[in-house]
Amino acid sequence: MEQKSEWRSHGGRQQVWTHASSATGTDMTFSIFLPEGEGPFPLITYLSGLTCTHANVTEKGEFREAAARLGLAILAPDTSPRGSDVADDPAYDLGQGAGFYVDATEAPWAPHFRMWSYITEELPALAAAHFPLDMARQGITGHSMGGHGALTMALRHPGRYRAVSAFAPIVAPSQVPWGEKALAAYLGPDKTLWAAHDAVALIDAGARLPDLLVDVGDADSFLQPQLKPELLRAACDTAGIPLTLNLRPGYDHSYYFISSFMTSHLEWHAARLG
């Protein structure tokens, strides 16, 4: 692990690190905010959306005031492996910057696009070893494609993430253009294999969360046909999962939206992490 930078901010430390990842076979970069004090701190993992790196939320997410006040560490990974020897696609919604938080099985993606293993196994182990974190108190959240990652990881790891939320998430990738394109590319055409990476399908198949907070802007240009929060609403209602779904009037898909509700999400997480 190599520390690339550190800034003092809101009484804590905002750091950026790079390390050689065994999961992706590439160097990976992440940011972590550590509040003031010795810890161990509860850890919130924030997964970013299409085209983003760790930097977008780190610079524009406005999470540090609340994280410092609530004593939360915030971990922000990249959205895919990157590099000139890593497969890519000219489209913004496939390849580098668009890992979709799966372990790819298809060519040319399979060798490096292993974001599921990276985020659920390698990165938490690395973070636990290097930072003063209380890994028994973890939350997960994310934006758009990262909201998809947060929901699927929480649904498939019962008890690991004691607080789960999302900003404008993709909730049913098997049923929307972004997801159909990416899951077909990374996992192949057999849609039965996609269900493990589809929050609505996981809930329909019996996966559960204690509760869930989702914010979406009603002026989000991706609301239809990509996000479709009504599918999550229906699945949670049927499953009996308490879903707080806030449709925010006038808000779009940008960090101006995310930052507006970041504090309320971190307060949701803190209340559940004790």
Place this chain on the structure above:
Amino acid sequence: MEQKSEWRSHGGRQQVWTHASSATGTDMTFSIFLPEGEGPFPLITYLSGLTCTHANVTEKGEFREAAARLGLAILAPDTSPRGSDVADDPAYDLGQGAGFYVDATEAPWAPHFRMWSYITEELPALAAAHFPLDMARQGITGHSMGGHGALTMALRHPGRYRAVSAFAPIVAPSQVPWGEKALAAYLGPDKTLWAAHDAVALIDAGARLPDLLVDVGDADSFLQPQLKPELLRAACDTAGIPLTLNLRPGYDHSYYFISSFMTSHLEWHAARLG
């Protein structure tokens, strides 16, 4: 005036506008945040530092939560005229992105580099005509070169800015390398002409403020020889200007520093603007 973008954020509206400026003879871009409601809102002008545009503070300043809560409009201009027909210099600290908030008198800068007139006359008149602002309740602040601009503008317009603060400001440009280079280029070699654009010199010559808030990081790599807050401390003490000068341990010159203390600055302004 042409509106380039608008985002709903923190209950208000974050907008970016472009207009043909008579002061600079170029198109100029600024951002403005308007809180929820009808107004008229008190107006805080934030002047940015070297290399910045309106975008840096708009994206990274973390001002909207406090501005929305306190009912303040936030105006963020660019730092110079720009364009392929505008004089420039390859250095980061002269020319485009480095207007130093003066009206240049020297070639090749004089035709367009008129940021003093733009910020003190043209832009406030334009803003007052287009937005629901209470121009009797104005504050001004800024960062680094923009802190220099905020201090000199407030000192030379007694009563206009009822609240004044700065983040890591250049306080005595006549005495530090950044200022010596820029003022010589823009105003010529006669240092007596620089005093009108030097906060410490203005205070020494009798200009006054009711009070003043300044935050500077003690890990700011520009603290010496560029910022020298001790010169402002001495000038204010001699002049009897109440200066709250916070030397913040471990903070640098970045927006991670600015955003950490933005809320406390806006609360300072709100308390003085009623």
